[in-house]
Amino acid sequence: MLEIKNLKVRIGDVEILRGVNLTVNAGEVHAIMGPNGSGKSTLALVIAGHDGYEVTAGTVTYQGRNLLDLEPEERAREGIFLGFQYPVEIPGVNNAYLLKAALNARRRHQGLDEIDAFEFLKLAKEKMALLGMDPKFLNRGVNEGFSGGEKKRNEILQLAILEPKLAILDETDSGLDIDALRSVAEGINSLRSPDRAIILVTHYQRMLDYIEPDQVHVLSEGRIVRSGDKSLALQLEEKGYDWLREAATA
Amino acid sequence: MSTSSEKLESLVNRRYEHGFVTDIETDTMPPGLNKDVIRAISARKKEPEFMLKWRLRAYRYWLTMQEPTWSHVRYTPVDYDSISYYAAPKSDKDGPKSLDEVDPKLLETYEKLGIPLHERARLAGVAVDAVFDSVSVATTFKEKLSEAGVIFCPFSEAVRDHPELIRKYLGSVVPQRDNFFAALNSAVFSDGSFVYIPKGVRCPMELSTYFRINAANTGQFERTLIIADEGSYVSYLEGCTAPMRDENQLHAAVVELIALKDAQIKYSTVQNWYPGDENGKGGIYNFVTKRGDCRGANSKISWTQVETGSAITWKYPSCILRGDNSVGEFYSVAVVNNYQQADTGTKMIHIGRNTRSTIVSKGISAGHAQNTYRGLVRVMPQATGARNHTQCDSLLIGKDCGAHTFPYMEIRNPSAKIEHEATTSKISADQLFYCRQRGISEEDAVNMIVNGFCKEVFKELPMEFAVEAQALLNVSLEGAVG
Numbered sequence: 250m251l252e253i254k255n256l257k258v259r260i261g262d263v264e265i266l267r268g269v270n271l272t273v274n275a276g277e278v279h280a281i282m283g284p285n286g287s288g289k290s291t292l293a294l295v296i297a298g299h300d301g302y303e304v305t306a307g308t309v310t311y312q313g314r315n316l317l318d319l320e321p322e323e324r325a326r327e328g329i330f331l332g333f334q335y336p337v338e339i340p341g342v343n344n345a346y347l348l349k350a351a352l353n354a355r356r357r358h359q360g361l362d363e364i365d366a367f368e369f370l371k372l373a374k375e376k377m378a379l380l381g382m383d384p385k386f387l388n389r390g391v392n393e394g395f396s397g398g399e400k401k402r403n404e405i406l407q408l409a410i411l412e413p414k415l416a417i418l419d420e421t422d423s424g425l426d427i428d429a430l431r432s433v434a435e436g437i438n439s440l441r442s443p444d445r446a447i448i449l450v451t452h453y454q455r456m457l458d459y460i461e462p463d464q465v466h467v468l469s470e471g472r473i474v475r476s477g478d479k480s481l482a483l484q485l486e487e488k489g490y491d492w493l494r495e496a497a498t499a
Numbered sequence: 500m501s502t503s504s505e506k507l508e509s510l511v512n513r514r515y516e517h518g519f520v521t522d523i524e525t526d527t528m529p530p531g532l533n534k535d536v537i538r539a540i541s542a543r544k545k546e547p548e549f550m551l552k553w554r555l556r557a558y559r560y561w562l563t564m565q566e567p568t569w570s571h572v573r574y575t576p577v578d579y580d581s582i583s584y585y586a587a588p589k590s591d592k593d594g595p596k597s598l599d600e601v602d603p604k605l606l607e608t609y610e611k612l613g614i615p616l617h618e619r620a621r622l623a624g625v626a627v628d629a630v631f632d633s634v635s636v637a638t639t640f641k642e643k644l645s646e647a648g649v650i651f652c653p654f655s656e657a658v659r660d661h662p663e664l665i666r667k668y669l670g671s672v673v674p675q676r677d678n679f680f681a682a683l684n685s686a687v688f689s690d691g692s693f694v695y696i697p698k699g700v701r702c703p704m705e706l707s708t709y710f711r712i713n714a715a716n717t718g719q720f721e722r723t724l725i726i727a728d729e730g731s732y733v734s735y736l737e738g739c740t741a742p743m744r745d746e747n748q749l750h751a752a753v754v755e756l757i758a759l760k761d762a763q764i765k766y767s768t769v770q771n772w773y774p775g776d777e778n779g780k781g782g783i784y785n786f787v788t789k790r791g792d793c794r795g796a797n798s799k800i801s802w803t804q805v806e807t808g809s810a811i812t813w814k815y816p817s818c819i820l821r822g823d824n825s826v827g828e829f830y831s832v833a834v835v836n837n838y839q840q841a842d843t844g845t846k847m848i849h850i851g852r853n854t855r856s857t858i859v860s861k862g863i864s865a866g867h868a869q870n871t872y873r874g875l876v877r878v879m880p881q882a883t884g885a886r887n888h889t890q891c892d893s894l895l896i897g898k899d900c901g902a903h904t905f906p907y908m909e910i911r912n913p914s915a916k917i918e919h920e921a922t923t924s925k926i927s928a929d930q931l932f933y934c935r936q937r938g939i940s941e942e943d944a945v946n947m948i949v950n951g952f953c954k955e956v957f958k959e960l961p962m963e964f965a966v967e968a969q970a971l972l973n974v975s976l977e978g979a980v981g
Contacts, residue, residue: 297936301928325938333936337929341951350947351937358938390951407937 250275250446251296251316251415256307258288258295265291267471268307273415276443280457280482281450283468284490289450290334292468293419297331298324311415325351326358328414332404332421334450339391344403345373347391348410355411376409380436397424405436416440417448422456434459454486467493527586532579534558537686540585544655544689547662557675557685564679570842571871571903572811574784577749584687584720647703649733650695654722657693664695668726672755672792672819680751680786680813684720688753691721696731696762705961707736723754727762729795734765734961747775747810752787760795760822765803767960769968772808774975777866779838782810789816793825793851801828802845803959805968807975810839815873817846820854820882827856830956832968834975835868835900844874844905849885849915858889861953864900865976871903878915885912891921894952896945896976946973 251273258266265288273279283289295302296309298321309316316324339347353363364372374384382402392400401421408416418437422430437447437460449456457465457479465481466473467490474493475481485493528536537558541551566576644651650661658665675685692708708723727733750772756764766789775782785808791800802816818827829845847856862870870893878885893902904921926948934944950957950969957965 299932321932321935322938322940325936331936333933337927337933339930339933339948339951341954342947343951347934347937347939347947350939350943351934354938354940411937 250312252308252310253296254308254310256292256295256309257305258291258302259305260302264305265302265471266295269468269471269473271466271473273446273448275414275446276441277463278441278447278449278460280462280465280479281448281468282452282465282482282485285452287468288471289468290419293331293334293417293448293450296324296417297321297329322354325413326355328355330408330411330413330416332401332408332416332418334419334423336392336395336400336404338393338395340393342391343387344389344391345369345387348373348387348407351407352410373406373410376406379439380406380409381432382406398426398429401425401433402429402436405433409436409440412440412445414444415446415448417450419450420452421449422451422453430456431459454482457482469493527583530581530583532558532582532584532687536584540687540689543585544658546655546658549662549666550658553669553675554686554688557682558687560676561679561682561686564676564682566679570813570873571869571905572813572840572842574747574811574840577747577784579683582749585689643703647700648697649700649702650693651706652693654688654691654693654724657724661693661695664726665693665724668724668755668757670755672757672790673753673788678788681753681788684722684751684753684788688720688722691723691752692725693723694725694733694735696727696733698728699730700728701731702733705734705736707738709738719748719750719752721752723752724757725755725764725766726757727759727764727798729759730761731759732763732765735767736961737766737768738771738967747781748773748783750783750785750787750809752789754787754789754816756789756791756800758791758793758795758798758800758822758825761797762795763799763801764791765801766791766816768802768804768806769960769971770804770806770808770812771971773810774808774839775810775837777837779810779867782839783808785809785812785814787812787814789814790819790846791817791827792819793822793827793854795825796822796851797824798822799826799828801826801830801959803828803830803956804832804843805956805960805971806831806833806841806843807971809841812839812841812843814843815845817848818856819848819850820856820885821850822854823851824853824855825851826854828959829856829858829860830959831860832863832953832956832972833861833870833872834863834972835865835870836975837866837868839866839868840871841869842871842873844872846875846877847887849876849878849882849887851882853884854882855885856887858887858891859955860889860891861956862891862893862902863896863949863952863972863976864893864902865896867899869901869903871905873905873907875907875909876917877909878912878917880911882912883914885915887915887917889917889919891919892952893921893923894949895923895925945976949973949976 253269253271256266256269281289304317349369356363373387377384380402392403421433425433462479465477465479467475537554541554673681676682694706696702725735756766758764772783772785793800800818806812816829820827827847833841833843835841845858858874860872862872864870872891876887891904895902902923906919908917910917926945930948931941931944935941949972957968960968
């Protein structure tokens with residue numbers, strides 16, 4: 250589904266990704282771990298199409314197409330979803346309104362009829378019940394005055410409603426208490442399916458206690474320095490990242 | 500990120516939709532202003548003697564006055580001798596008696612503007628008065644309104660048919676020498692709308708006036724007077740458009756509202772005069788005096804305005820809170836793009852006891868435009884228990900525009916409670932990226948954010964107008980992001 254080859258990315262003079270290779274197939278869950286500043290969020294934003302980064306080399310292919318040619322909204326309509334690390338507040342714009350507009354943009358692109366307000370509310374309430382969210386979230390401004398945990402849950406609600414093919418969740422677990430973490434993880438697990446791929450960007454092993462990844466990658470200084478199965482995450486929890494850095498430079 | 504803010508700037512350049520000219524024969528007076536011109540206007544309107552005298556007195560005041568220079572706008576001075584002060588569609592010299600007598604071309608014009616006088620008005624239950632250049636061409640629903648005792652007619656007709664009301668109320672809120680433009684209007688006003696709601700009557704429908712400037716080199720000076728007698732209620736809507744012309748055109752209107760005891764007036768405006776082109780050429784100079792007088796106890800006047808047009812806007816719809824417990828409200832969205840300039844706001848003058856006022860102003864600037872909020876809250880010594888809440892928000896799109904806020908407060912009673920909140924924000928690249936990542940185009944995202952920003956004001960507009968205002972806003976900002 251997603252194939253990244255030798256991807257190099259910079260902001261200004263600073264090279265952040267220095268040759269990333271990654272292949273993600275439908276049905277798989279990949280975890281990307283790594284220390285602060287290793288380029289995890291950059292990778293997520295580049296896949297989503299943020300124009301603050303300059304791609305200097307490499308290719309990103311999504312479902313056989315050159316992803317780097319597409320505008321961010323086109324990528325979204327093609328089924329790429331980014332759960333933001335810091336979801337932005339948009340005061341005055343109703344949460345339900347944004348979500349409905351997003352869903353209909355995707356549906357139009359797929360040649361489906363737009364969903365009306367009543368059907369949308371029904372769908373949204375269903376999904377919110379699954380995630381244990383209060384329906385009154387729908388009528389608030391997008392992330393306006395939400396706590397950190399509420400913002401993350403709101404991202405998962407959007408994920409559940411938009412049903413993307415490829416979901417990239419950037420530190421969705423940070424800032425969540427243990428109950429919130431569990432319900433967010435359950436939400437993500439319920440979306441696992443043979444035709445959907447999920448990339449979890451995370452610092453900690455604890456998220457992976459709930460969501461079992463097929464593969465774990467360690468990103469360090471702009472490169473994937475180690476890949477393995479879920480046991481790699483446990484090793485990291487125990488030893489930290491330094492041993493990998495040493496191994497990589499040795 | 501830089502590219503997305505550049506994109507943001509370029510979204511604002513959609514074309515003005517109402518810029519057509521109607522090819523219709525007009526009866527236009529030669530340019531220039533003197534006593535003879537005023538006599539001629541008065542004669543053409545078949546006005547009683549008192550009206551002519553009133554006009555001439557205003558003209559004498561005007562000659563002694565100076566054009567104000569304190570506002571935060573710049574423009575080439577108006578040459579008052581090059582303007583024609585009266586233009587009327589020729590075929591309607593004596594004024595149409597009914598819709599059937601209205602020139603079909605005129606009706607077509609209103610059709611183009613989206614105001615089919617008969618059909619849509621009827622469906623919407625809105626009574627419409629349409630002012631084309633200097634004369635009022637059609638007033639719909641007159642009969643139904645008169646059953647309720649409501650008078651809704653062209654101003655010139657009211658001068659002839661209801662002189663007692665005109666004598667009593669005209670100039671009682673905005674005196675002839677109130678300011679330079681009000682004095683000019685008082686001397687040369689040509690038409691406008693007159694509304695009287697009798698005691699205890701709730702006006703059975705929304706009343707509406709559409710103003711259009713068509714003729715070239717013509718000023719438009721309409722006069723609106725609304726009187727809500729004790730315990731009555733009226734909601735009044737005003738819309739404005741003009742053709743695209745390279746010269747600047749002057750619009751200097753006066754609106755007076757009078758609410759007696761327990762009466763309520765809700766006055767809504769969607770102003771879309773031609774704003775000039777993207778280089779700042781042409782456009783309407785909109786120098787307007789609007790004021791409401793809450794004359795009786797427990798009365799309420801509410802102004803809601805959506806200002807998207809005009810090259811220059813100079814306008815401060817105000818409330819004089821004279822009656823005890825009276826309430827004044829001002830809700831405003833002012834959008835400026837390209838080289839437009841707006842200096843707008845309100846005055847709330849608290850005189851009665853326990854008077855309350857609310858000000859919500861939303862200014863949006865894009866392109867090279869400058870947007871100024873100027874507001875005065877004055878609490879007089881006798882106004883015990885006065886309260887005001889002011890909220891003043893500015894939204895900037897792009898890096899070449901400006902937002903300015905000048906709040907004035909004069910509080911002379913220690914019991915007053917005054918609150919002022921102000922914010923300035925930009926549509927951020929992060930907000931746009933967030934929306935785009937959800938599949939929403941940049942343009943739709945800007946519209947969504949701008950509409951969200953203005954929501955508090957839009958919810959004050961009557962339903963039909965709110966939809967129009969929202970659409971208009973999207974058009975005004977098209978190309979603002981790029």
